[in-house]
Amino acid sequence: MSDEKFQVIIIGAGVAGSAAAYRLAKAGREVLVVDRGKAPGAKNMTGGRLYTYALKQLMPEEWQEAPLEREVTREIVMMMTPDSAVAVDSSFASMNRQSYTVLRAKLDAWMAAKAEEAGAMMVAGSTVDGLIVRDGKVCGVKIGEEELEADLVISAEGVNAIVAERAGVIKPVEVKNVAVGIKHVFRLPEATINDRFNAAPGQGTAMLCVGECTKGVSGGAFLYTNQDSISLGIVVDSLSWKNARLPIAEVAENIKQHPAIARYIQGGQLIEYSAHLIPEGGIKALPKLCADGFLLTGDAAGLVVNSGITVRGMDYAIMSGIAAADAANEAIEAGAYSAAALKGYETRLKHLVLKDLETFKNAHDYMVHTRHVFTTYPNLAAAMMKNMYTVDGSPAKRIAGVAKQTISGKLPYFDVIKDIVKGAGSL
Amino acid sequence: MKNLSMDDRLAVNRFDSDDHNSHIIVDKTACKTCPHRACTFSCPAERYKWDTVNDVLSFDHVGCLECGNCRLVCERLNQGIEGYSWNYPRHGKGIIFREG
Numbered sequence: 001m002s003d004e005k006f007q008v009i010i011i012g013a014g015v016a017g018s019a020a021a022y023r024l025a026k027a028g029r030e031v032l033v034v035d036r037g038k039a040p041g042a043k044n045m046t047g048g049r050l051y052t053y054a055l056k057q058l059m060p061e062e063w064q065e066a067p068l069e070r071e072v073t074r075e076i077v078m079m080m081t082p083d084s085a086v087a088v089d090s091s092f093a094s095m096n097r098q099s100y101t102v103l104r105a106k107l108d109a110w111m112a113a114k115a116e117e118a119g120a121m122m123v124a125g126s127t128v129d130g131l132i133v134r135d136g137k138v139c140g141v142k143i144g145e146e147e148l149e150a151d152l153v154i155s156a157e158g159v160n161a162i163v164a165e166r167a168g169v170i171k172p173v174e175v176k177n178v179a180v181g182i183k184h185v186f187r188l189p190e191a192t193i194n195d196r197f198n199a200a201p202g203q204g205t206a207m208l209c210v211g212e213c214t215k216g217v218s219g220g221a222f223l224y225t226n227q228d229s230i231s232l233g234i235v236v237d238s239l240s241w242k243n244a245r246l247p248i249a250e251v252a253e254n255i256k257q258h259p260a261i262a263r264y265i266q267g268g269q270l271i272e273y274s275a276h277l278i279p280e281g282g283i284k285a286l287p288k289l290c291a292d293g294f295l296l297t298g299d300a301a302g303l304v305v306n307s308g309i310t311v312r313g314m315d316y317a318i319m320s321g322i323a324a325a326d327a328a329n330e331a332i333e334a335g336a337y338s339a340a341a342l343k344g345y346e347t348r349l350k351h352l353v354l355k356d357l358e359t360f361k362n363a364h365d366y367m368v369h370t371r372h373v374f375t376t377y378p379n380l381a382a383a384m385m386k387n388m389y390t391v392d393g394s395p396a397k398r399i400a401g402v403a404k405q406t407i408s409g410k411l412p413y414f415d416v417i418k419d420i421v422k423g424a425g426s427l
Numbered sequence: 428m429k430n431l432s433m434d435d436r437l438a439v440n441r442f443d444s445d446d447h448n449s450h451i452i453v454d455k456t457a458c459k460t461c462p463h464r465a466c467t468f469s470c471p472a473e474r475y476k477w478d479t480v481n482d483v484l485s486f487d488h489v490g491c492l493e494c495g496n497c498r499l500v501c502e503r504l505n506q507g508i509e510g511y512s513w514n515y516p517r518h519g520k521g522i523i524f525r526e527g
Binding site: 045106172181246254272277 | 440463470471492493494496498505513514515518526
């Protein structure tokens with residue numbers, strides 16, 4: 001195999017890598033995908049939910065066969081105190097199959113198989129540990145002693161992009177731009193999930209929580225219903241957590257006990273415990289997306305947006321895989337692989353992915369530096385709702401009076417106004 | 428639902444561990460001078476523990492979920508200074524997510 005030269009080698013068979021491989025193989029290119037997992041998907045984890053437009057764009061017909069879990073038709077955002085919760089619970093009759101809960105071991109394996117079917121070559125169980133660089137141009141990958149050559153290398157290696165970092169192609173990711181996610185998957189009968197979440201078969205719930213679930217540290221908890229399991233976990237800003245000095249695994253475990261969560265997972269059997277990083281630095285942390293003979297996609301490029309309500313990464317990863325494949329095709333046709341010849345990649349990404357990153361460029365900073373969102377506001381919301389619903393025979397107050405009584409002395413009004421104004425400009 | 432110990436949580440996972448070669452190398456003696464010991468409370472799998480009896484770090488790569496958070500919270504792992512290195516396991520070893 002070492003004598004063979006590929007047109008494109010892709011590092012990583014996640015959704016970005018397999019999307020690029022699928023598209024390139026369909027265009028008749030000689031593509032090799034190298035993945036470090038025993039099988040594609042074995043090293044990946046998501047919360048998580050996939051917005052389907054990207055998958056549709058990649059495979060207009062075949063996407064319907066993808067192993068998606070449940071269509072999200074119910075969205076819950078919740079603020080939590082140690083023993084109470086206030087939630088906004090939205091149910092929709094139809095979301096036009098806009099988003100589905102997913103599990104990566106299944107989804108990635110399926111997408112990789114589709115790419116293989118289209119003609120891409122997949123090698124799993126191999127860790128790329130370096131790039132072959134000649135005169136500043138990336139010419140292939142190193143796997144231990146073995147070297148594999150290619151006209152172009154696409155890095156879809158994920159959030160710890162150590163191959164690209166070590167080759168000096170990108171700057172190392174910084175702790176302030178990363179969040180860490182911890183997830184439990186609990187097995188429960190499909191019918192039990194339908195009952196508990198008041199869901200029709202095939203319909204699912206996505207829940208995001210702030211407050212007690214992360215002990216007031218910037219981040220939140222998530223819950224997604226899969227077909228016959230529930231994904232439950234937390235995501236916290238890595239640097240904020242380092243400064244908070246709280247035991248992360250214990251906090252992740254304790255959310256199971258919160259009364260607003262416990263009833264949903266009751267009787268569930270833990271079938272997997274996982275952790276993964278999320279690049280949340282956004283446009284301000286965006287690395288160089290191409291170098292001579294090299295393109296960077298998905299999490300490796302930090303293509304993630306957390307707006308507080310929607311958390312997106314996999315759709316951008318797929319879109320970046322498509323854009324990388326199209327740019328690679330152009331380069332192959334032109335026989336030119338310099339960074340300049342690959343500029344079409346960035347141009348394509350600008351239309352959607354980079355535009356969204358630009359729109360939410362201040363979201364990450366806002367979340368990290370607006371501590372009331374994770375501490376004071378959940379407490380106030382719960383206290384206010386409790387006060388409003390309290391009837392104990394003492395003279396009743398109007399709503400404004402209850403609000404005033406709840407907030408009084410708890411925090412300066414100026415802070416609230418500042419958070420609202422800044423939030424409106426960031427989220 | 429009862430809280431589970433870390434051992435019980437990791438026991439439900441599938442691993443193909445490389446028992447002899449650690450993909451993460453730390454210099455436990457040098458770690459004594461670390462001012463924050465963030466690895467001991469930032470690792471989702473609790474692989475890093477401070478042994479208070481012997482006043483030294485204990486680290487076990489078996490059971491690592493390969494998230495990479497230690498590589499970011501620890502400056503020494505991040506910079507890969509002498510005695511410290513962070514890599515993914517080779518040959519498909521390590522965690523095998525069946526759900527993901």
